[in-house]
Amino acid sequence: MIGHTNRKPTREGVIQAAAKVAAILPPTPLLPVTIGDTQCWVKAEVLQPVGAFKIRGAWHRLSALSDDEKPRGVVAVSSGNHAQGVAWAARRLGIAATIVMPHDAPQVKLEATRALGAEVVLYERPGEDRDEVAARLIEARGGTLVHAFGDPWVIEGQGSAGIEITAQLGRQPSRILACCGGGGLTAGLALACPESAIVPVEPEGWDMVGQALAAGEIVPASPDAPKTICDALQPIATKPINLAVLLGRSEPGVTVTDDEVRAAQRFAFAKLRLVVEPGGAAALAAALAGKVPLDEHTVIMLTGGNTDAASYAATLAAGD
């Protein structure tokens, strides 16, 4: 049941989403951070109840389901953060949630999703197309697909972070650096903050938004794409609904290496006392590596903080 394919995400929708989110979740803090000689800002979405911004889009989407749709449940595909956002919103609304997750998703994300009451269906990455797994599930059981990024409500919901930031900063940011997987948050921020430059930051080899922006069309991930520690930022491709918002609006994409991401995780540990997962540290990594100009009205998204203790400990130790 994908009855919304022709609906376009709008700034009005983002503003509505922000009001809905504000009714149930306090704003996450916008914290000052000094990088080089510049004091700019981080938006600490790791402090959301599920440890990631994904709760925003999931809440906006699920709370907009009709009374006919709610009893049939929802199906989502996610490496773990969207999974938790959907499971959290579903539990709060009394809706059944089935989440398709890669078998190699971080254990903490699998456990947290199940702990929120969702049914988890595993698939093999990269052999299977996760969207096909979800489509088969919906064909067999019914239910509404809640896509992780290619959905107008999800885009609008993620954009609510931009409305919060604008209120906290007292103006729209000069520039927002966003960790970018499929482009849901990036598109939402572009709608929320029309005066801000928007910079998608992606892992090297997984810059499906950056490549699509450069090509002017969807570019699929290469089967030979390198491994990345950013488990949250490995889309097969962006979607037309995301690209339509971002084309002509977004700055060119920026990529970061695993080592740059780990350095950003260590910086967040030592200077911000925030636990940030690899994919959640990509934007900070770009800032620390000097890949994007910064000023006093620049905002860096810290999008997620769900990471296994063992890999986080190894990342800290690698910095000594």
Next chain:
Amino acid sequence: MIGHTNRKPTREGVIQAAAKVAAILPPTPLLPVTIGDTQCWVKAEVLQPVGAFKIRGAWHRLSALSDDEKPRGVVAVSSGNHAQGVAWAARRLGIAATIVMPHDAPQVKLEATRALGAEVVLYERPGEDRDEVAARLIEARGGTLVHAFGDPWVIEGQGSAGIEITAQLGRQPSRILACCGGGGLTAGLALACPESAIVPVEPEGWDMVGQALAAGEIVPASPDAPKTICDALQPIATKPINLAVLLGRSEPGVTVTDDEVRAAQRFAFAKLRLVVEPGGAAALAAALAGKVPLDEHTVIMLTGGNTDAASYAATLAAGD
């Protein structure tokens, strides 16, 4: 120069301190946390610019210095968090700061204090009395002592956290669990929130406030006191000014073990995505260990997040 020994900290002073703090620092978030079946709250003071609540008392004290006092500078004694608070406030006010620190203070705390422009003077713990080292420095150089907890402005400044919490919660907490060293924060919270039960939480063997409350008088730390990982919570004794506020007002003290503290640090990592140092996790440790009753209006202070990467990584690894 200790011209304020007869001044008593007051609730009015706490309210003034809260206004002064609010003028320069955004409130730290009050985040929901579920412990067992109870949803209560944590006050995330680890998100202060210096990673600890100590910035509050330091700002209230240093900004109250007279025009005669400011050019002569300040002297403080601290294992590291008060050090950074005083250094931060001193730099902002253009005041010279000398900080007496134990030679075994965490390296990150020594480095951060120096990075804020303060002069650091090391002493041997426990052979030397740090207050005597500070007194000798003041005799030789002049300057105003900014005691880490036995000072009316410092107590009032720390209490500003309780004013913030009351605004965020919409009422005074039923109970506040406070990590407790010498009793500056605990006394400040007692003044700030007269309707709240106040529970000082201290490391086993270093419960100098708990023992003083039980005895009705100051009890010095034993020379045979066990080691503790809570470097921030090892006072030689509480002070009369703290005990005067807390006697007849505080609940009995609660103690926590190193293992309980480490478990709390791991909980904060996994569930709150916050980096908390051992001493900053003591109150959470008491809550998780079931040592204090919790309800929906209970607030747990997370007081500091300055810890070495290596010891934090070891703490995470020990939980696997």
